[in-house]
Amino acid sequence: MTKTNSGSLSLEGFTFEESWKEKRNRAEKIVEILMKTHPREKLLIGDPYRTLIHCIISQRMRDEVTYKVWERLFEKYRDIETIANTPVEEMQAFLRENGVGLWKTKGEWIVKVSRIILEKYGGKVPDDINELMKLPGIGRKCANIVLAYGFGRQAIPVDTHVNRISKRLGLAPPRVAPEKVEEYLMKLIPKDKWIYMNHAMVDHGRSICKPIRPKCNECPLKELCPYAKGLVTDDDIKGNTKTAR
Numbered sequence: 461m462t463k464t465n466s467g468s469l470s471l472e473g474f475t476f477e478e479s480w481k482e483k484r485n486r487a488e489k490i491v492e493i494l495m496k497t498h499p500r501e502k503l504l505i506g507d508p509y510r511t512l513i514h515c516i517i518s519q520r521m522r523d524e525v526t527y528k529v530w531e532r533l534f535e536k537y538r539d540i541e542t543i544a545n546t547p548v549e550e551m552q553a554f555l556r557e558n559g560v561g562l563w564k565t566k567g568e569w570i571v572k573v574s575r576i577i578l579e580k581y582g583g584k585v586p587d588d589i590n591e592l593m594k595l596p597g598i599g600r601k602c603a604n605i606v607l608a609y610g611f612g613r614q615a616i617p618v619d620t621h622v623n624r625i626s627k628r629l630g631l632a633p634p635r636v637a638p639e640k641v642e643e644y645l646m647k648l649i650p651k652d653k654w655i656y657m658n659h660a661m662v663d664h665g666r667s668i669c670k671p672i673r674p675k676c677n678e679c680p681l682k683e684l685c686p687y688a689k690g691l692v693t694d695d696d697i698k699g700n701t702k703t704a705r
């Protein structure tokens with residue numbers, strides 16, 4: 461195993477040998493192919509506040525359900541002032557009636573987050589990852605989603621698809637936490653493509669690189685993928701412990 465470092469990141473946790481240079485070259489080819497196979501004419505860049513509320517609702521929910529509830533919520537409550545003035549119990553009841561899991565916690569977060577943004581940030585969602593992560597219900601993934609899709613900043617939100625595919629592709633070691641996956645991707649992928657990676661990997665994860673039985677034979681990344689060559693397995697990835705091997 462090659463034991464070189466790049467900043468705080470190490471090549472030691474990977475299950476196959478590859479230099480940083482080789483990894484970067486391969487990452488660039490992967491991005492090129494993903495951009496062709498999962499094209500997006502326009503990136504979804506919307507309103508930071510609505511993006512943030514969407515992210516809270518979406519936790520452990522299917523996308524289609526999240527989107528419908530999110531639309532209904534803004535039809536009913538319209539803006540941040542209305543939501544901040546809504547009793548927590550009412551918001552919880554709204555989420556429960558609309559089939560949202562964890563409705564109790566999410567209802568509280570939605571109202572509290574709105575109050576904090578109004579009181580502490582003058583009604584504007586902060587565009588800083590550390591400030592975003594101080595808000596109730598906002599972890600690193602959500603903060604990056606707000607930065608990328610709300611503000612249009614270059615950020616890499618690592619959700620379940622990005623986490624799994626990055627590891628199968630050997631762009632991150634199989635046993636690192638999602639925050640570390642983000643660091644490896646930022647190191648390997650040109651910055652102007654960061655925002656694109658979440659889109660591309662989510663599309664790819666839903667259509668081809670599925671959690672169970674990925675369709676490697678149909679995958680345009682097959683030649684570049686250590687998983688397809690048996691060098692990384694799902695057993696390697698399971699566990700998600702915080703320490704690289």
Ligand code: SF4
Pocket residue numbers: 625628629668669670674675676677679680681682685686687688
């Ligand atoms: S070759 Fe298989 S594991 Fe690799 S990215 Fe494609 S579908 Fe996923």
